[in-house]
Amino acid sequence: MTSIKHHPTVTLIQHAGGDTMVAAAAKVSTTGDEARSLERIEEEGGISGLIRYLMRHRHGSPFEHGMMTFFIHAPIFVIRELQRHRIASYNEESGRYKQLEPVFWSPDDERPLAKTEGYKPSRPTFEAGTTEQYELIRKHDEIYLQIYEAYEEEIAAGIGNEVARRLLPVGTFTSCWVTINPRSLMNVLSLRIHDAGAKAVSYPQREIEEVAQAMETAFAQHWPLTHAAFLKNGRVGP
Amino acid sequence: MTSIKHHPTVTLIQHAGGDTMVAAAAKVSTTGDEARSLERIEEEGGISGLIRYLMRHRHGSPFEHGMMTFFIHAPIFVIRELQRHRIASYNEESGRYKQLEPVFWSPDDERPLAKTEGYKPSRPTFEAGTTEQYELIRKHDEIYLQIYEAYEEEIAAGIGNEVARRLLPVGTFTSCWVTINPRSLMNVLSLRIHDAGAKAVSYPQREIEEVAQAMETAFAQHWPLTHAAFLKNGRVGP
Amino acid sequence: MTSIKHHPTVTLIQHAGGDTMVAAAAKVSTTGDEARSLERIEEEGGISGLIRYLMRHRHGSPFEHGMMTFFIHAPIFVIRELQRHRIASYNEESGRYKQLEPVFWSPDDERPLAKTEGYKPSRPTFEAGTTEQYELIRKHDEIYLQIYEAYEEEIAAGIGNEVARRLLPVGTFTSCWVTINPRSLMNVLSLRIHDAGAKAVSYPQREIEEVAQAMETAFAQHWPLTHAAFLKNGRVGP
Amino acid sequence: MTSIKHHPTVTLIQHAGGDTMVAAAAKVSTTGDEARSLERIEEEGGISGLIRYLMRHRHGSPFEHGMMTFFIHAPIFVIRELQRHRIASYNEESGRYKQLEPVFWSPDDERPLAKTEGYKPSRPTFEAGTTEQYELIRKHDEIYLQIYEAYEEEIAAGIGNEVARRLLPVGTFTSCWVTINPRSLMNVLSLRIHDAGAKAVSYPQREIEEVAQAMETAFAQHWPLTHAAFLKNGRVGP
Numbered sequence: 001m002t003s004i005k006h007h008p009t010v011t012l013i014q015h016a017g018g019d020t021m022v023a024a025a026a027k028v029s030t031t032g033d034e035a036r037s038l039e040r041i042e043e044e045g046g047i048s049g050l051i052r053y054l055m056r057h058r059h060g061s062p063f064e065h066g067m068m069t070f071f072i073h074a075p076i077f078v079i080r081e082l083q084r085h086r087i088a089s090y091n092e093e094s095g096r097y098k099q100l101e102p103v104f105w106s107p108d109d110e111r112p113l114a115k116t117e118g119y120k121p122s123r124p125t126f127e128a129g130t131t132e133q134y135e136l137i138r139k140h141d142e143i144y145l146q147i148y149e150a151y152e153e154e155i156a157a158g159i160g161n162e163v164a165r166r167l168l169p170v171g172t173f174t175s176c177w178v179t180i181n182p183r184s185l186m187n188v189l190s191l192r193i194h195d196a197g198a199k200a201v202s203y204p205q206r207e208i209e210e211v212a213q214a215m216e217t218a219f220a221q222h223w224p225l226t227h228a229a230f231l232k233n234g235r236v237g238p
Numbered sequence: 239m240t241s242i243k244h245h246p247t248v249t250l251i252q253h254a255g256g257d258t259m260v261a262a263a264a265k266v267s268t269t270g271d272e273a274r275s276l277e278r279i280e281e282e283g284g285i286s287g288l289i290r291y292l293m294r295h296r297h298g299s300p301f302e303h304g305m306m307t308f309f310i311h312a313p314i315f316v317i318r319e320l321q322r323h324r325i326a327s328y329n330e331e332s333g334r335y336k337q338l339e340p341v342f343w344s345p346d347d348e349r350p351l352a353k354t355e356g357y358k359p360s361r362p363t364f365e366a367g368t369t370e371q372y373e374l375i376r377k378h379d380e381i382y383l384q385i386y387e388a389y390e391e392e393i394a395a396g397i398g399n400e401v402a403r404r405l406l407p408v409g410t411f412t413s414c415w416v417t418i419n420p421r422s423l424m425n426v427l428s429l430r431i432h433d434a435g436a437k438a439v440s441y442p443q444r445e446i447e448e449v450a451q452a453m454e455t456a457f458a459q460h461w462p463l464t465h466a467a468f469l470k471n472g473r474v475g476p
Numbered sequence: 477m478t479s480i481k482h483h484p485t486v487t488l489i490q491h492a493g494g495d496t497m498v499a500a501a502a503k504v505s506t507t508g509d510e511a512r513s514l515e516r517i518e519e520e521g522g523i524s525g526l527i528r529y530l531m532r533h534r535h536g537s538p539f540e541h542g543m544m545t546f547f548i549h550a551p552i553f554v555i556r557e558l559q560r561h562r563i564a565s566y567n568e569e570s571g572r573y574k575q576l577e578p579v580f581w582s583p584d585d586e587r588p589l590a591k592t593e594g595y596k597p598s599r600p601t602f603e604a605g606t607t608e609q610y611e612l613i614r615k616h617d618e619i620y621l622q623i624y625e626a627y628e629e630e631i632a633a634g635i636g637n638e639v640a641r642r643l644l645p646v647g648t649f650t651s652c653w654v655t656i657n658p659r660s661l662m663n664v665l666s667l668r669i670h671d672a673g674a675k676a677v678s679y680p681q682r683e684i685e686e687v688a689q690a691m692e693t694a695f696a697q698h699w700p701l702t703h704a705a706f707l708k709n710g711r712v713g714p
Numbered sequence: 715m716t717s718i719k720h721h722p723t724v725t726l727i728q729h730a731g732g733d734t735m736v737a738a739a740a741k742v743s744t745t746g747d748e749a750r751s752l753e754r755i756e757e758e759g760g761i762s763g764l765i766r767y768l769m770r771h772r773h774g775s776p777f778e779h780g781m782m783t784f785f786i787h788a789p790i791f792v793i794r795e796l797q798r799h800r801i802a803s804y805n806e807e808s809g810r811y812k813q814l815e816p817v818f819w820s821p822d823d824e825r826p827l828a829k830t831e832g833y834k835p836s837r838p839t840f841e842a843g844t845t846e847q848y849e850l851i852r853k854h855d856e857i858y859l860q861i862y863e864a865y866e867e868e869i870a871a872g873i874g875n876e877v878a879r880r881l882l883p884v885g886t887f888t889s890c891w892v893t894i895n896p897r898s899l900m901n902v903l904s905l906r907i908h909d910a911g912a913k914a915v916s917y918p919q920r921e922i923e924e925v926a927q928a929m930e931t932a933f934a935q936h937w938p939l940t941h942a943a944f945l946k947n948g949r950v951g952p
Contacts, residue, residue: 013497014492014493014497014541015492016490016491016492016543017490017545021490021545024653025567025653026567028547028567028568028569028651028652028653029567029568029569029570029573029574030570030573030574030835030836031569031574032569032574032576032577032650032651057914058904058905058914058916061565061566061567061798062567064565064655065490065545065565065567065653065655066655067492067543069493069497069541071504075404076318076408077333077400077403077404080314080318080321083318083321083322084321084328084775086324086325087324089537089540089541089657090322090537091501091502091504091505091537091538091541092504092505093504093505093507093508094505094506095315095408096362096443097359097360097362097505097506098359098505098506098507098508100508101508104404105404106404107401111401113397113398113401114396114397114398115396115397115398121335121336121399121744122335122744124334124335124398124399124400126398129396129397130396132395133392133395133396133397136391136392136395136397137392137397137401140388140391140392140405143384143385143388143405144405146381147381147385147407150378150381153374153378154371154374154375154378157370157371157374158352158353158367158368158371159351159352159353159367159371159374159375160351160352160353160362160364161362162315162362162443163345163349163351163375165315165408165409166313166315166342166343166344166407166408166409167378167381167382167407167409168407168408169385169404169405169406169407169408170314170333170403170404170406170407170408170410171403171404171405174508175504175508176504177500177501177504177541179540179541179542179657181565181655191772200771200772202772205334205400251735252730252731252735252779253730254728254729254730254781255728255783259727259728259783262891263805263891264805266785266805266806266807266889266890266891267805267806267807267808267811267812268597268598268808268811268812269807269812270807270812270814270815270888270889295676296667296676296678299560299803299804299805300805302803302893303728303783303803303805303891303893304893305730305781307731307735307779309742322537327775327778327779327895328775329739329740329742329743329775329776329779330742330743331742331743331745331746332743332744335743335744336743336744336745336746338746339746359506360506412746413742413746414742415738415739415742415779417778417779417780417895419803419893429534438533438534440534551880552794552884553809553876553879553880556790556794556797559794559797559798560797560804562800562801563800566798571791571884572838572919573835573836573838574835580880581880582880583877587877589873589874589877590872590873590874591872591873591874597811597812598811600810600811600874600875600876602874605872605873606872608871609868609871609872609873612867612868612871612873613868613873613877616864616867616868616881619860619861619864619881620881622857623857623861623883626854626857629850629854630847630850630851630854633846633847633850634828634829634843634844634847635827635828635829635843635847635850635851636827636828636829636838636840637838638791638838638919639821639825639827639851641791641884641885642789642791642818642819642820642883642884642885643854643857643858643883643885644883644884645861645880645881645882645883645884646790646809646879646880646882646883646884647879647880647881648884681810681876
């Protein structure tokens with residue numbers, strides 16, 4: 001049975017590293033062999049200041065000795081944008097190996113979708129839609145059902161998944177594993193979250209922004225000092 | 239007006255490097271400063287043997303000092319697979335910045351699409367379809383038209399492209415620039431072309447295979463010795 | 477005080493992931509949303525067979541959802557070779573920010589170093605040296621001391637580390653953090669360990685091979701099924 | 715015969731792409747299929763404004779459809795720093811396959827090398843040295859000769875190059891091919907050239923800065939609009 005889903009879901013599956021590891025990796029530059037001792041790094045303190053220094057002066061590599069793995073359930077158009085970031089590892093549900101599930105994305109009534117006055121194609125900005133607009137969308141959501149029936153009919157007729165899927169919309173949900181290190185994640189966050197106060201303001205589509213926000217929450221929890229330094233640096237990664 | 243297109247198209251836009259450059263880059267290892275002289279490399283001959291040696295013994299980096307840029311017009315499901323290769327540069331038509339064109343992929347009557355006896359989901363193999371199967375596909379192609387009308391209707395109603403596109407199928411054509419070096423291209427070719435005699439046999443979808451074949455033709459023309467060594471090595475890159 | 481060290485040392489600092497994670501990441505292709513459940517993957521069993529299948533058929537990305545961080549203390553000439561692998565993260569002791577320690581590499585009497593009959597420059601093979609050869613080396617080890625004295629004298633005279641270091645030999649030990657995922661590590665291992673029975677035989681320098689062997693030991697301990705599949709596949713990664 | 719060389723040398727071997735290609739690649743986002751026509755891009759004009767826009771708003775991928783190959787002759791300590799940039803392709807002279815040449819780096823009398831007042835190890839700044847300092851360096855340059863004699867003596871005694879090279883200083887010159895695209899090059903330039911007016915000021919060692927300056931000259935010649943936009947953007951790449 002077809003279902004409509006309004007938002008992507010993101011689950012943190014595993015993570016390793018943390019602020020101490022960032023500091024310890026950086027200290028190998030200046031202390032050599034002794035950087036082996038994490039305990040010592042923690043005792044010495046000053047991790048927070050060191051991390052801010054690294055961020056500000058674009059010393060990026062210490063932020064690579066960590067990782068997070070996320071499970072993401074999102075529309076194909078979101079996963080498409082995400083996979084343009086070549087600095088992560090991906091495994092995704094296959095439309096050739098299996099029949100895709102009938103879960104489709106549609107905006108709920110909170111989702112701004114009407115072009116604003118002075119709308120620029122290259123930096124799309126939206127405001128709340130009219131009742132008519134939301135109704136039009138609801139009406140068209142039924143096309144999803146019709147498409148999925150045609151898709152299933154072809155598969156039932158012995159046609160390969162890879163051919164039948166041609167009809168499936170980019171609003172179809174897909175599942176994807178993403179593994180990424182903190183440095184690469186900060187790059188993604190800087191491009192996929194809108195913050196009017198950021199040094200370089202981005203205009204992402206809201207749905208990939210929702211994915212990025214969930215990732216940022218996990219990141220902030222496990223790398224609190226690194227995340228604070230990222231914010232202080234105007235959401236610019238090292 | 240909606241149109242159906244059966245095959246991707248691929249155009250070589252620019253290229254640089256070639257077999258001599260592969261050999262010259264390799265020679266820097268053993269001759270140092272003199273590798274600067276390309277003329278000398280050509281005079282000395284033996285480029286073909288050197289290239290075969292590099293390929294067989296997995297000396298990959300000399301194959302990176304060259305590049306090709308392709309313009310590819312292909313269905314979204316093909317470009318999705320292509321962009322999973324993180325070792326190339328991509329720019330693609332945006333479904334946020336513009337309204338996508340109504341060009342859709344559908345198999346012609348030559349395209350095998352019926353699951354063979356002993357079909358394995360993880361290595362899909364197909365044979366010619368029945369008349370009924372092709373007819374079913376033709377009938378469903380009309381859904382493309384209906385979807386595109388809904389898409390246009392939403393855009394006309396002032397709804398953002400990025401929301402309206404949710405309905406567009408992965409069979410919709412998109413345009414993409416791809417820049418890649420010979421080493422990375424050989425990796426793509428080894429995975430995206432089926433050759434029963436290859437050392438590691440791949441089972442790609444036919445449409446990405448068509449893209450890969452066009453790329454291979456351009457590659458073979460401009461790097462003839464490298465391409466011959468790739469074939470001789472069982473379609474395994476260095 | 478100058479010291480001579482004969483072998484690199486390698487310490488595993490952190491790791492995440494494991495065989496179950498490889499299998500679970502692969503299963504997202506064929507099961508979609510359910511791949512979220514690691515417990516289920518373990519219950520189902522068959523992980524070993526799945527991993528061998530992925531390895532043999534070059535499905536590489538499931539091997540990227542894991543990581544190991546190593547602390548490596550090795551001569552500069554080893555770290556130079558290691559850093560040519562662009563698929564890892566590095567932080568290294570800086571000869572600009574600090575004075576390097578007087579620890580230098582020299583072969584012990586077990587280290588084969590005499591060119592064999594039929595020696596080929598591009599695949600160097602060695603046998604045990606003569607007494608005279610080892611004595612010559614011991615005599616020259618004293619040059620290390622002399623160089624280090626000159627280095628210290630310049631620094632004491634107020635000359636920048638970055639200028640004084642020009643004299644330091646590539647046999648000087650340096651400290652380096654390396655973070656790498658299993659897929660990339662298998663690539664390194666296939667190129668940096670000699671095994672006459674491997675599908676593609678490599679001829680690495682013994683000292684980087686020692687580093688690679690220590691990495692392989694840690695890898696085999698934490699990814700036993702993946703490591704077994706790598707061996708079974710002739711030491712060719714996916 | 716040993717020789718002293720004061721500066722690296724950099725030669726542009728090949729290049730492809732240019733400002734028009736940057737603009738054309740960007741236009742595929744907004745025009746799709748028509749971006750195939752480079753002539754049209756040039757007629758339309760506005761390339762300069764478009765490139766500045768891309769740079770400012772961090773649209774980086776259009777700057778990847780081009781390449782430059784450089785031949786670089788520089789001390790090992792410079793090539794070590796350069797190879798830390800994983801976003802380029804390298805082939806370097808091998809100290810295992812061949813005997814390295816006796817060409818060594820030493821600062822000439824113009825090279826600032828005395829630590830300034832308020833010297834910070836992590837941002838080393840220098841002023842002109844004293845006569846005594848330059849004399850000390852000249853005296854120590856003779857160690858190069860002595861080391862090279864020991865190196866040759868070992869090789870003559872049948873000891874492998876890879877063992878004998880342990881004594882060679884990081885000031886020894888080596889030859890290296892580097893292939894890089896404009897986007898990656900801008901990243902290197904932003905980190906390896908000091909400009910007090912840059913948005914993020916870097917403090918590179920003078921010798922890698924000399925390499926970077928030569929690369930920048932070639933870049934500015936073949937991508938004049940891109941280079942101008944890079945400067946205007948405070949030497950921050952996209």
